[in-house]
Structures are given as C-alpha cells and as structure tokens.
Amino acid sequence: MAAAALLLAAAGAGAAMLAGRSSGESTRGRRHSSSTVTRRDFVRSLRLAGTVEAVHATTLFAPRLAGQNTNSLVITRLAKAGSIVKQGDLVVEFDRQEQLKNALDRRAELNDLEQQIRKKDAEARAARARDDSELKQAESALGRAELEMVKNEMLPRIQVEKNQQTLEEASAKLKQLKATYELKRRAAAADLRILEIRRDRAGNAMRQAETNAEKMSIRAPLDGLIVIRTVWKTNTPTEVQEGEEVRSGMPIVDVVDPAAMRVRAKVSQADINELTVGQSVRIGLDAYPDLSFGGRVAQISPIGVLSSLSPKVRTFVVLINVEGSHPNLTPDLTASLDIELSRVHAALVVPRDALRYEEDRVLVRVQRGAEERDQPVTVGPLNAHEAVVASGLEEGATVLRNINMAVER
Numbered sequence: 001m002a003a004a005a006l007l008l009a010a011a012g013a014g015a016a017m018l019a020g021r022s023s024g025e026s027t028r029g030r031r032h033s034s035s036t037v038t039r040r041d042f043v044r045s046l047r048l049a050g051t052v053e054a055v056h057a058t059t060l061f062a063p064r065l066a067g068q069n070t071n072s073l074v075i076t077r078l079a080k081a082g083s084i085v086k087q088g089d090l091v092v093e094f095d096r097q098e099q100l101k102n103a104l105d106r107r108a109e110l111n112d113l114e115q116q117i118r119k120k121d122a123e124a125r126a127a128r129a130r131d132d133s134e135l136k137q138a139e140s141a142l143g144r145a146e147l148e149m150v151k152n153e154m155l156p157r158i159q160v161e162k163n164q165q166t167l168e169e170a171s172a173k174l175k176q177l178k179a180t181y182e183l184k185r186r187a188a189a190a191d192l193r194i195l196e197i198r199r200d201r202a203g204n205a206m207r208q209a210e211t212n213a214e215k216m217s218i219r220a221p222l223d224g225l226i227v228i229r230t231v232w233k234t235n236t237p238t239e240v241q242e243g244e245e246v247r248s249g250m251p252i253v254d255v256v257d258p259a260a261m262r263v264r265a266k267v268s269q270a271d272i273n274e275l276t277v278g279q280s281v282r283i284g285l286d287a288y289p290d291l292s293f294g295g296r297v298a299q300i301s302p303i304g305v306l307s308s309l310s311p312k313v314r315t316f317v318v319l320i321n322v323e324g325s326h327p328n329l330t331p332d333l334t335a336s337l338d339i340e341l342s343r344v345h346a347a348l349v350v351p352r353d354a355l356r357y358e359e360d361r362v363l364v365r366v367q368r369g370a371e372e373r374d375q376p377v378t379v380g381p382l383n384a385h386e387a388v389v390a391s392g393l394e395e396g397a398t399v400l401r402n403i404n405m406a407v408e409r
Contacts, residue, residue: 033400033401033402034367034398034399034400034401035350035351035354035398035399035401036396036397036398036399037348037349037350037389037393037394037395037396037397037398037399038348038349038395039346039347039348039349039395040346040347040349041343041344041345041346041347042343042344042347042349042381042383042386042388043340043342043343043383044340044341044342044343044381044382044383045282045338045339045340045341045383046267046271046274046275046338046339046341047336047337047338047384048265048266048267048318048336048337048339049265049334049335049336049337050263050264050265050266050318050320050334050335050337051263051264051265051332051333051334051335052261052262052263052285052322052329052330052331052332052333052334052335053256053261053262053263053264053331053332054224054254054256054257054258054260054261054262054331055257055260055261055262055321056222056224056256056257056260057224057254057255057256057257057331058221058222058224058254058255059229059251059253059254060091060092060218060251060252060253060254060255061249061250061251061252062094062246062247062248062249062250062251062252063094063212063215063216063218063248064248064249065099065212065215065248066208066211066212067205067208067209067212072245072246072247072248073094073095073216073245073246073247073248074094074095074243074244074245074246075092075093075094075095075240075241075242075243075244075245075246075252076093076094076095076242076243077090077092077093077242078091078092078093078228078240078241078242078252078253079091079092079226079253080226081226081227081228081239082225082226082227082330083225083226084223084224084225084226085220085223085224085225085226085255086220086223087219087220087221087222087223088219088220089219089220090217090218090219090220091218091219091220091226091253091255092218092252092253093216093217093218094216094217095216096212096213096216096217099209099212099213099216100209100213102209102212103206103209103210103212103213105209106202106205106206106208106209107206109202109205109206110199110202110203110206113195113198113199113202114199116195117192117195117196117199120188120191120192120195121192123188124188124189124191124192127184127188128184128185128188131177131180131181131184134177135174135177135178135181138170138173138174138177139174141170141173141174142167142170142171142174144170145163145166145167145169145170145171146167148163148166148167149163149164149167151163152164218252218253220255221255222255222257223257224255224256224257224258225255225256225257225258225330226253226254226255227253227254227255227256227330227331227332228240228252228253229251229252229253229254231246231250240252240253254331256330256331258325258329258330259325260321261321261322261325261329261331262295262298262319262320262321262322263283263295263319263320263322263335263337264317264318264319265317265318265320265335265337266315266316266317266318267315267316267318268307268313268314268315269304269313269314269315269316272300272304272316274341275297275300275318275339275341276297276300277297277298277299277300278296278297279296279297279339279340279341280294280295280296280339280340281294281295281296281297281320281337281338281339281340282294282295282337282338282340283295283320283322283335283336283337284335284336284337284338285328285329285333285334285335285336286333286334286335286336287328287333287334288328291326291328291329293322293323293324293326293329294322294323294324295320295321295322295323295337296320296321296323297318297319297320297339298319298320298321299318299319300316300317300318300319301316301317301318303316304316305317320337320339342381344380344381344388347380347388347389348388348389348390348393348394348395349386349387349388349389350364350386350387350389350393350399351385351386351387351399351401352382352383352384352385352386352387353401353402353403354387354399354400354401354403355377355379355387355403356374356403361376362376362377362378362379363375363376363377363403364377364389364392364393364399364400364403365399365400365403366393366397366398366399366400367398367399367400368398372400375392375393376392377389377390377391377392377393378390378391378392
C-alpha cells in the first residue's frame with residue numbers, strides 16, 4: 001500500500017511539471033515583439049548591387065611591337081599597387097635589350113648601305129666621265145675621217161678605200177658609244193636605286209626598332225592611383241608582378257582618378273521604370289561595412305541586355321556617381337545601393353509585419369498596458385520593411401509585430 005501511494009504521488013508530480021511546462025510554452029508562444037509608432041520621413045527605395053569604378057581611368061597595356069614576331073615581354077619595373085602617380089611618371093618598364101640590339105644592328109646596316117651608295121655614285125660619275133671622253137674622241141675621229149674623205153679625188157684608189165673604211169669604222173664606233181651611253185646610265189641609276197631602296201628599308205627598320213625600345217617605358221597619362229590588373233595562372237587569379245613574362249597587348253595597370261568614382265549596377269526590367277536620372281542613392285561597401293557614401297543616378301542605359309538566367313528577362317546598366325572620397329574607395333569593390341524612389345515627409349511609420357489583412361480591412365494590434373485590441377488603419381506607401389499609416393493611429397502608440405504568425409498558431 002505504501003509503495004502504491006508513493007507511485008501515485010510521483011505520477012502526480014510529473015503530471016504537474018508537464019502541465020507547468022506546457023503552460024509556460026503556451027505563454028511564450030503568445031508573446032510577440034512590439035514597436036512604437038513614430039513620425040519621421042518615410043523612404044521607399046530599391047536595393048541593387050554593383051561594382052565601384054573610376055569615372056576617369058586609363059588602362060596601360062603591354063606594347064605591341066612593330067616588325068617583330070616576339071609575343072612575350074618581361075617586366076623589369078612596375079609601380080606599386082595603390083601608389084599615387086603624376087602625369088608623366090614611369091609606371092611600367094619592360095626589358096628592352098633585344099630592341100636596343102636590333103636598333104643598333106639596323107643602324108649599322110643603314111650606315112653600310114649609305115657607304116655603298118656613296119661608292120656606287122662615285123663609280124657612276126667616273127664611268128660617265130670616261131664614256132663622255134670616249135664619245136668626244138669618237139666624234140673627233142669621225143670628223144678627221146670625214147676631212148680625209150675630201151682628199152679622195154687626189155689620192156690613189158687604195159688610199160681612198162682606206163679612208164672609206166676609216167670613216168665607216170669611226171661612224172660605227174660613235175653610233176655604238178651613243179647607243180650604250182644611255183644604257184650604261186640607266187644601269188648605273190638602277191643599281192643606285194636598288195641600294196637606296198635597301199637603305200630606306202634599313203632606315204625604317206631602324207626607326208621601328210628605336211620606337212619599339214621607346215615603347216618599353218610606359219608613363220602615366222594622367223594623375224591617379226595605380227591599380228594592378230589581375231591575371232589567371234594555373235586557375236588562380238594573381239596580380240601582375242615584376243619579372244613576369246606577359247604577352248603583347250595584355251592589360252597590365254589601370255591608372256584611375258580617385259577624386260571621381262562611380263558604381264556600375266544592373267537593374268531588372270521590372271524596376272527600370274522607377275528610376276530617373278538625379279535620384280538620391282545611399283552607397284555601402286561590402287568590404288567596409290562602416291563606410292557609406294551619398295550618390296546620384298547619373299546615367300541609365302536606354303537598351304537592355306539579355307539576362308544570364310533567362311532569355312525573356314532584360315537588365316539595364318545604371319551608373320551612379322559617388323559623392324565624396326575615401327582611401328578605401330577603390331575600383332572593383334562590390335557595393336550595395338539603396339536608390340530613393342519616393343519620400344513622404346513627417347509620416348507615421350510602423351513595421352510592415354505589424355499589419356494584418358482581413359478581407360478589405362487592414363488591422364494593427366494596439367497595446368495599452370495589459371490590454372490589446374485590433375485597430376483598423378488606412379495604409380499609404382510601403383517599402384520592404386515599413387509602411388506609412390495615413391489614418392487610424394496616433395504617434396507614440398505601441399503596436400504588436402508578427403500578428404499574422406500569432407493568428408496562424
């Protein structure tokens with residue numbers, strides 16, 4: 001009997017504990033947080049994500065060399081990332097030994113060809129002088145032969161035939177000299193022209209080599225901040241460094257003006273009609289949560305592009321100018337944007353989760369001390385978290401939140 005009494009007592013105590021726990025859980029389930037109705041400016045905004053970029057920026061590329069098949073260049077000097085440069089400062093320099101050697105070789109070839117041209121020209125002038133002398137001698141010989149022919153009437157037949165033969169020979173030689181004279185001049189001019197063409201080609205090659213050597217030094221085109229470009233190596237993104245070999249035409253460095261920055265973002269076609277140039281924007285940096293900047297919508301793309309998610313969806317590019325500057329505000333940072341779409345001044349604002357919709361009515365649960373009652377209200381503009389109450393509530397009233405969840409339970 002005593003044992004049975006003890007078992008009954010234990011069972012009763014356990015039931016009481018379970019009942020108390022159940023009652024406590026039910027009490028906690030009926031609790032919800034509250035909020036005080038305040039009067040302040042209500043802002044309806046659109047949240048976007050974007051990337052910071054400079055308004056004024058220039059990308060410096062590895063130079064493309066003229067007249068060479070070399071596709072790789074070695075960086076010998078590179079400005080430090082984040083450093084400030086002035087216009088004309090050296091930013092990146094490549095190994096120029098090959099270009100200098102090529103320029104010296106082309107200069108030596110050019111000098112040799114110029115010497116050959118001078119020699120060929122002197123030889124041509126000497127040959128022309130000899131030919132002119134031979135031509136004069138042939139003309140004189142022909143004149144003497146013609147004079148001898150005048151004496152033929154008084155000379156024997158044999159002498160007449162000799163004079164005739166001498167005249168024919170003198171005439172033939174003069175004719176031959178005149179015929180070959182122009183041919184020799186043309187041949188000499190052609191030889192000289194060939195050398196001049198080779199000289200001009202060598203001069204062009206030398207100038208190209210010198211230009212290529214000058215291209216090995218790249219200077220800043222404007223005052224700005226150095227941003228080193230990222231390249232992929234073994235499937236890993238890394239910054240370009242001194243001593244590395246890069247291809248011609250490869251982007252190496254960005255020189256950006258930190259005084260003027262902007263954010264490039266994409267907006268869905270569903271929201272594009274709510275944006276206008278000049279709207280106020282609040283800008284936050286994901287990498288620096290404590291930093292925020294004001295801004296304005298500066299430009300909206302008139303043409304949409306296909307979304308990567310669906311061919312039926314278009315996105316539009318929006319540019320937002322950042323107001324102010326900071327050392328941590330650098331290109332390629334991701335940013336969050338809250339674009340102000342509309343503003344209601346001195347409005348009564350409540351949390352959106354304090355509203356409960358029943359048929360054609362909107363209710364809030366007002367708490368006054370231990371008393372709770374539903375109050376119909378008229379709702380104005382809404383944003384993602386808050387709502388404007390046009391009528392039905394007074395400033396300072398306490399409303400309960402998550403009422404819909406409590407009703408469902």
